[in-house]
Every structure is written in structure tokens, then in C-alpha cells.
Amino acid sequence: MGESHAGGKSKTSKRPVKWIIVTGGVLSGLGKGVAAAAIGQLLAPKYRVIPVKCDGYLNVDPGTMNPIEHGEVFVLDDGGEVDMDFGHYERFLKVTCSFEWNLTMGKVYERIREKERKGDYLGKTVQLIPHVTEFIKDWWKTIAKDEKADVMLLEVGGTVGDIENELYIEAARQLNQEVGRENIMYVHLTYVPKPEHVNEHKTKPTQQSVGMLRHRGILPEIILARCHEPLAEKEQKKIAIFADVKPDRVFSAQDVESIYEIPINFAEQGMLTIINEELGLNGLKQDSAWKKSVDRLTADHLKRITIAIAGKYTRLEDSYASIIEALHHCEAAFNVGIDLKWLETSEEHDLAKDMEGVHGVIVPGGFGSRGVEGKIATVKYCRENDIPFLGICYGLQMAIIEFARNICSLKDANSTEVKKVKHPVVDILPEQKQVTKKGGTMRLGAYPAVLKKGTAIHKLYGKDEVSERHRHRYEVNPEYHEILEKHGMVFSGVSPDGTLVEFIENPKLKYFVATQAHPELKSSLLKPAPLFYGLIKACVKK
Numbered sequence: 001m002g003e004s005h006a007g008g009k010s011k012t013s014k015r016p017v018k019w020i021i022v023t024g025g026v027l028s029g030l031g032k033g034v035a036a037a038a039i040g041q042l043l044a045p046k047y048r049v050i051p052v053k054c055d056g057y058l059n060v061d062p063g064t065m066n067p068i069e070h071g072e073v074f075v076l077d078d079g080g081e082v083d084m085d086f087g088h089y090e091r092f093l094k095v096t097c098s099f100e101w102n103l104t105m106g107k108v109y110e111r112i113r114e115k116e117r118k119g120d121y122l123g124k125t126v127q128l129i130p131h132v133t134e135f136i137k138d139w140w141k142t143i144a145k146d147e148k149a150d151v152m153l154l155e156v157g158g159t160v161g162d163i164e165n166e167l168y169i170e171a172a173r174q175l176n177q178e179v180g181r182e183n184i185m186y187v188h189l190t191y192v193p194k195p196e197h198v199n200e201h202k203t204k205p206t207q208q209s210v211g212m213l214r215h216r217g218i219l220p221e222i223i224l225a226r227c228h229e230p231l232a233e234k235e236q237k238k239i240a241i242f243a244d245v246k247p248d249r250v251f252s253a254q255d256v257e258s259i260y261e262i263p264i265n266f267a268e269q270g271m272l273t274i275i276n277e278e279l280g281l282n283g284l285k286q287d288s289a290w291k292k293s294v295d296r297l298t299a300d301h302l303k304r305i306t307i308a309i310a311g312k313y314t315r316l317e318d319s320y321a322s323i324i325e326a327l328h329h330c331e332a333a334f335n336v337g338i339d340l341k342w343l344e345t346s347e348e349h350d351l352a353k354d355m356e357g358v359h360g361v362i363v364p365g366g367f368g369s370r371g372v373e374g375k376i377a378t379v380k381y382c383r384e385n386d387i388p389f390l391g392i393c394y395g396l397q398m399a400i401i402e403f404a405r406n407i408c409s410l411k412d413a414n415s416t417e418v419k420k421v422k423h424p425v426v427d428i429l430p431e432q433k434q435v436t437k438k439g440g441t442m443r444l445g446a447y448p449a450v451l452k453k454g455t456a457i458h459k460l461y462g463k464d465e466v467s468e469r470h471r472h473r474y475e476v477n478p479e480y481h482e483i484l485e486k487h488g489m490v491f492s493g494v495s496p497d498g499t500l501v502e503f504i505e506n507p508k509l510k511y512f513v514a515t516q517a518h519p520e521l522k523s524s525l526l527k528p529a530p531l532f533y534g535l536i537k538a539c540v541k542k
């Protein structure tokens with residue numbers, strides 16, 4: 001537990017670790033992770049903030065869950081498959097997270113059962129309280145110590161009252177006694193609706209959810225009120241009375257155009273002063289480069305472009321959260337508005353008609369055979385019409401299949417993930433052949449690649465070796481490397497031993513690149529992922 005991937009030391013001298021516990025109420029899906037990340041963003045320039053997310057489900061990690069149900073699976077450098085909130089944490093806190101920072105009840109119980117079998121609890125009845133809560137608290141404290149954290153930013157998943165999260169809430173309550181009131185702050189995110197027929201914010205759900213938290217022994221110091229528009233003073237005061245906090249501790253977390261505005265909103269409402277009052281974290285000021293980028297991002301863009309995303313989970317944008325964020329980062333970089341067009345590839349449609357007004361195309365990651373032919377047709381359309389194209393993971397594999405079929409004349413070319421064919425141009429990785437278990441067994445995490453000088457991709461990265469994150473089981477079949485290259489496909493980046501194709505491009509076209517990796521996972525507001533940057537640059541030029 002607690003292997004450090006973040007590097008660096010505590011930014012301040014020895015003082016007790018400060019704990020910020022973020023809980024949620026009323027509804028799920030209010031953006032608790034983003035709100036927590038926004039608080040962290042304000043602290044991160046001066047303090048070493050370590051985010052921890054506690055999920056109640058019994059899966060060990062979200063790696064085996066359907067993205068439509070759970071949103072994107074975020075992958076870390078260390079290969080950990082974690083909750084998508086870690087995407088917000090990395091983007092807002094500029095910290096490289098570790099698999100250990102995502103607790104799930106699946107992980108907790110798995111380890112407790114191991115301990116019990118080993119005899120660690122010999123003679124005892126192992127109980128939810130105290131054994132599981134002690135175990136959870138130890139886990140948090142180990143991270144704090146190993147990471148030399150100044151601030152532990154701890155998000156409890158779900159909403160107060162969910163049975164599956166009770167043990168985290170109980171552990172968070174107990175922590176108060178152990179670390180001292182001056183070292184811990186509880187933040188509760190709730191929902192304040194404004195029903196159409198009454199036309200004022202209704203605070204009852206917030207009152208009740210704070211009540212539920214109090215019933216569990218937690219008295220929040222800050223209320224983040226998710227609302228459509230900022231609360232009126234009278235509404236703020238009403239929540240303050242019921243929540244037993246001063247009115248300046250009730251923050252409006254209103255809908256915003258861009259999530260990157262949230263730290264600025266919080267700071268404008270006095271969050272920095274309150275964090276200082278509560279935890280003695282002083283000398284905080286807003287990050288001016290961040291503010292500048294946010295201004296560019298939210299400006300009225302004179303120029304707008306349309307990017308089509310061809311996938312099979314297009315019904316839920318959360319499935320492609322990091323891709324959408326990487327595009328937002330480019331909006332700020334280029335001062336351009338990007339409209340998204342979703343192409344559901346598992347349904348029949350008129351491609352030429354769909355492509356009207358589209359400036360560039362992304363074929364994102366994916367699994368299984370559904371929607372594959374639609375993706376291949378989309379790639380073909382881009383190649384034939386010289387439309388800027390970025391293929392990500394499965395998107396690279398689709399580009400290889402399309403090229404093999406239509407340029408190398410390997411008519412039935414396909415991936416063995418889809419079907420058995422005469423020309424399996426995409427095939428299972430050798431080390432994956434023996435794998436039988438599904439959880440955490442893909443080629444996961446950061447791997448280096450060596451880039452070929454003179455290629456478009458080398459120019460975009462501006463270096464010879466890069467590291468990006470991966471999550472896949474298949475690769476470009478080495479038996480077909482020669483024929484693909486002979487017909488003009490350029491392997492712009494390969495694994496250091498030269499065996500694995502990591503980046504490709506078609507130099508005959510304006511911008512036609514793809515990667516086996518997921519570069520969207522490392523994109524940030526101030527530093528957009530190079531391949532996304534290249535895509536938008538090509539579209540803007542067009």
C-alpha cells in the first residue's frame with residue numbers, strides 16, 4: 001500500500017496533515033468529484049494535496065464495469081483502473097495519482113479477508129465496526145504518510161444514507177477525534193432545486209441531507225449548494241440556520257459553462273479565507289495562468305468547428321469524459337469553440353450526410369464487435385476525403401483494418417477481437433494469450449514509445465521518447481507490419497524494443513494520426529495533449 005507515484009515532498013515544513021472530507025447529499029451525479037477537485041485546485045499551488053476517493057461498490061475497481069453505467073474508466077500511470085473523478089483530480093491538482101488512492105469496498109473486503117485468513121485477527125470476531133473502519137482509517141493515514149501530504153482531500157462516493165458508503169462516513173467521523181478538530185474540515189455538497197412552479201430555490205432537501213449527516217455525527221463546516229443559478233442571500237441564510245454554519249460558509253455551486261470556472265467561483269465567494277480560518281492554511285492565492293486559460297475557454301468564440309466522435313457509447317458523454325476535456329483544453333489553446341457531433345456507429349446511417357459540416361473526426365477507444373463496421377467506414381471516409389482524423393486505441397486498430405482492406409488489398413482484414421479471418425491484421429498481444437481473468441489484466445498504464453524523427457507526431461510531441469497510458473489487449477499484428485509500411489502507412493512510434501506499434505500516421509494526408517495509447521488521459525488545461533492539439537490545429541487551418 002502507498003507506493004508513491006506522485007514524486008516530490010511536502011511543500012511545507014512539518015505540520016499536522018490537514019483533512020478535507022467531501023460528502024454528498026440529495027442526489028448522485030451532482031459533480032462531487034469536480035467540486036472536490038476545485039477546492040484542491042485552490043490549495044495545490046502551495047500545498048501538496050493528495051486526493052482519495054472512496055467508492056462503495058464491491059467491484060475491486062471499475063475496470064470491469066460498463067462505461068454506460070459507470071462512465072469512463074480512468075487509467076493511471078501505475079496501471080490502476082480507477083473512478084473517472086481521478087481525471088478531474090489529475091487535471092485540477094497536477095498530481096500523478098496512484099491506484100491506492102481509490103478505495104472501493106471490493107478492495108477493502110478483499111484485503112480484510114486476506115488478513116483474517118492470515119490470522120491477523122486471531123481470536124477476534126471481525127466486525128464492520130471497529131475492524132473495517134479501523135482498516136479504512138489506516139489506509140488513509142498510510143497514504144498521507146507515504147505521500148508526505150500537506151492536505152488529504154477525501155471524497156466519499158454516493159450520497160449520505162447509501163448503505164454501501166456508511167463505513168466510509170463512520171470512519172470519517174471517527175477521524176475527527178483522532179486528528180483534532182483544527183485539522184479536519186467537512187464539506188457537504190447538496191442540491192438546491194428551483195422548481196418551475198414556485199420559482200425560488202427550495203432548501204428542504206439540503207436541510208434533510210445535512211440532518212442525515214448530523215445523525216451520523218458529522219457537522220459540516222461548508223455547504224456547497226449545487227443550483228442552477230446563485231442562491232439569493234435569504235436562501236443562503238436559511239440553509240445556514242438549518243446547517244448550523246455561518247452564512248458565508250454556504251457556497252453557491254451554480255451551473256457553469258466550464259468546470260474549470262469552479263475554483264474561481266469558489267475563491268470569489270471567499271473559500272480561501274474560510275479554508276485558512278478552518279485549517280490554518282494560509283498564503284493561498286488564485287493561479288493566474290489558470291484564470292487566463294479559463295477566460296479564453298469561456299470567451300465568445302468567433303470561430304467554431306465541429307468534431308465528430310464515432311463510437312458506440314455515445315448516449316452517455318461520461319463514457320468519453322477525458323476526450324471531451326482534452327477538446328476543451330484545445331478550445332482554450334486555440335481560442336476556438338468546438339461543437340461535438342456524436343456518430344452512433346452501431347446504427348445504420350448516411351455517412352456522407354452525417355459528415356456535412358464536420359471539420360475533424362475522432363474514433364475513440366472501444367471493445368467488442370458491435371459498431372466496428374461503422375467505425376471502419378468512418379475512417380475510410382476521412383482518408384478518402386482528407387478530413388483530419390485522430391484514432392485512439394481501437395481507433396488506431398480501425399485505421400489499420402481500413403488501410404489493410406482498401407489500400408493493401410487484404411479484403412477480409414479484421415481484428416481477432418471481432419472475428420477469425422484470413423488476414424488478422426490486429427491480433428491479441430502475445431502476453432494476453434494466457435490471460436483468463438478479466439479484472440485488471442489488460443496491458444495497462446504508462447509505457448514508453450520511441451518516435452520517428454521527421455514525422456508529424458514527433459513534431460507535435462517535440463521529443464524522441466514519450467510515455468502515454470494504455471488499456472488494451474490487442475495490437476497491430478507484427479506479421480503485417482511490412483505490408484502496411486510498404487503501402488505507405490508510417491509507424492511514427494514504436495515500443496523501445498521495436499515490436500509494438502504505438503503511433504501511426506498517413507503522411508499523404510493533412511492530418512491522419514492514431515495511437516494505441518490514450519493520450520486524452522494526460523491532457524490538461526494549460527497543456528493540451530499533443531495529438532489533440534494537432535487535430536484541432538489542422539481543423540482550424542482548414
Ligand code: GLN
Nearest residue numbers: 365366393394472473474
Ligand atoms: N478493444 C481493443 C483492445 O483491447 C481496444 C481497446 C481500447 O480501445 N481501449 O485492444
